[in-house]
Amino acid sequence: MTEQLLGEPAAGRRTKILSHLDGRTPGRSLPGALYTDPDVFTSEVELLWRRRWLFVGTVAEVPEPGDYVTFDVAGSSVLVIRDDDEQVRAFHNVCRHRGSRLVTSGNGSVGNLVCGYHSWTYATDGSLRYAPQLSPEIDTTCLGLRPVALREVGGLLFCSLAAEPDGDIDLVADQISGYLTPHRLDRAKVAAQVDLVEEANWKLVMENNRECYHCEGGHPELTCTFFPTWGLREDQVPDRLRPDHDRYLLAEADLMRRCDELGIPHRLIEDLVDRPLGFRIQREPLDGVGESFSADGARLVGRLLGDLDDPQLGRCTFHSQPNAWVHLLADHVVTFAVTPISPDRTLVRSTWLVHEDAVEGVDYDLETLTAVWRATNEQDATFVRNTQLGVSDPAYVPGPYNDAERNVDDFVRWYESQIRSEAQEKGGAR
Ligand code: FES
Numbered sequence: 001m002t003e004q005l006l007g008e009p010a011a012g013r014r015t016k017i018l019s020h021l022d023g024r025t026p027g028r029s030l031p032g033a034l035y036t037d038p039d040v041f042t043s044e045v046e047l048l049w050r051r052r053w054l055f056v057g058t059v060a061e062v063p064e065p066g067d068y069v070t071f072d073v074a075g076s077s078v079l080v081i082r083d084d085d086e087q088v089r090a091f092h093n094v095c096r097h098r099g100s101r102l103v104t105s106g107n108g109s110v111g112n113l114v115c116g117y118h119s120w121t122y123a124t125d126g127s128l129r130y131a132p133q134l135s136p137e138i139d140t141t142c143l144g145l146r147p148v149a150l151r152e153v154g155g156l157l158f159c160s161l162a163a164e165p166d167g168d169i170d171l172v173a174d175q176i177s178g179y180l181t182p183h184r185l186d187r188a189k190v191a192a193q194v195d196l197v198e199e200a201n202w203k204l205v206m207e208n209n210r211e212c213y214h215c216e217g218g219h220p221e222l223t224c225t226f227f228p229t230w231g232l233r234e235d236q237v238p239d240r241l242r243p244d245h246d247r248y249l250l251a252e253a254d255l256m257r258r259c260d261e262l263g264i265p266h267r268l269i270e271d272l273v274d275r276p277l278g279f280r281i282q283r284e285p286l287d288g289v290g291e292s293f294s295a296d297g298a299r300l301v302g303r304l305l306g307d308l309d310d311p312q313l314g315r316c317t318f319h320s321q322p323n324a325w326v327h328l329l330a331d332h333v334v335t336f337a338v339t340p341i342s343p344d345r346t347l348v349r350s351t352w353l354v355h356e357d358a359v360e361g362v363d364y365d366l367e368t369l370t371a372v373w374r375a376t377n378e379q380d381a382t383f384v385r386n387t388q389l390g391v392s393d394p395a396y397v398p399g400p401y402n403d404a405e406r407n408v409d410d411f412v413r414w415y416e417s418q419i420r421s422e423a424q425e426k427g428g429a430r
């Protein structure tokens with residue numbers, strides 16, 4: 001955090017976001033300005049996005065030494081690279097000479113990192129190897145790429161732009177690693193990656209993902225296997241969905257038994273409100289055959305992940321705030337990384353992972369593998385675009401959440417408490 005950001009303008013913005021939060025009614029959607037005001041967005045970048053642990057991608061995206069991906073968030077670009085010692089590291093994607101972006105493509109593979117401007121050359125561990133005609137008295141050991149904190153958790157990669165990142169990632173890792181490791185992301189490969197820019201505030205994108213109140217009518221492809229009563233408590237299930245819910249309960253009991261036999265964790269851990277890295281993880285059944293996101297629930301990839309030999313493991317779903325949700329199935333994994341672009345534009349990056357030895361056209365068909373979530377993402381993009389238009393309308397008044405939206409309420413409460421605690425720490429809070 002630079003000193004300038006702590007000056008008067010930043011304090012003024014913090015006062016503004018806090019006053020919008022003061023105006024919120026608990027149990028209702030947020031006031032419109034929190035989704036539209038550019039000053040709110042700037043404060044969120046300062047107080048959340050530059051301080052929290054952010055989901056970047058997976059180890060499968062950088063399988064070999066020299067492989068890299070970049071992760072751009074709110075003006076910062078992070079370079080994630082596997083070095084020659086097999087370690088995955090992250091650096092600011094900024095040349096130590098005069099600041100050129102070092103890597104300009106989203107991903108690739110390099111021997112060394114060579115800046116396109118004056119050819120300063122960095123090793124894959126970030127050290128400066130070569131700087132043409134640089135005076136010998138300049139200490140090049142101090143001119144390595146600036147590191148960014150990076151943690152791997154069961155193959156998921158998280159970075160933090162904070163100078164002193166909080167230690168919450170280690171506490172979360174202890175709780176979730178066991179759910180992730182059976183899927184062996186370190187032995188997976190990227191089958192497809194799709195970037196979708198949604199015309200909505202990042203919070204609307206996350207909120208939309210936290211409920212399935214809209215699934216029954218809105219996601220015909222997804223509800224083939226995603227039970228329509230997801231998120232409903234027993235007493236909230238409407239009569240017309242009772243047969244679906246009864247099927248869910250039977251499938252759940254079967255999945256629990258199956259997981260217990262295999263020693264695979266499945267119980268719900270939900271810690272969405274009170275910790276910096278709010279998260280939820282649970283293994284849940286899929287409808288139909290119970291194997292994958294297909295029309296009848298049958299597997300989409302012939303070769304299962306890692307050493308799994310039971311295809312009927314439902315979906316292990318991990319969600320973390322502010323920016324991720326992940327579905328881990330026996331045959332493939334889909335990850336979603338959310339990054340804000342502006343108050344009303346958000347990038348959603350979807351990545352499909354399959355076993356590293358699975359062969360396209362033999363073990364899976366790419367079109368079929370990605371069909372459900374490509375359709376679902378487009379439908380969600382429409383929902384959140386329409387919501388952005390509505391919350392920007394002067395006529396918008398925040399409405400009440402119902403019980404199926406309790407994770408949305410959790411997200412909003414997390415957002416408020418994180419903003420308040422960070423604003424307080426930096427002064428200007430009330
Ligand atoms: S800015 Fe990178 S070598 Fe000059």
Ligand SMILES: [Fe+2]
Pocket residue numbers: 208209214215218219376380
């Ligand atoms: Fe949706």
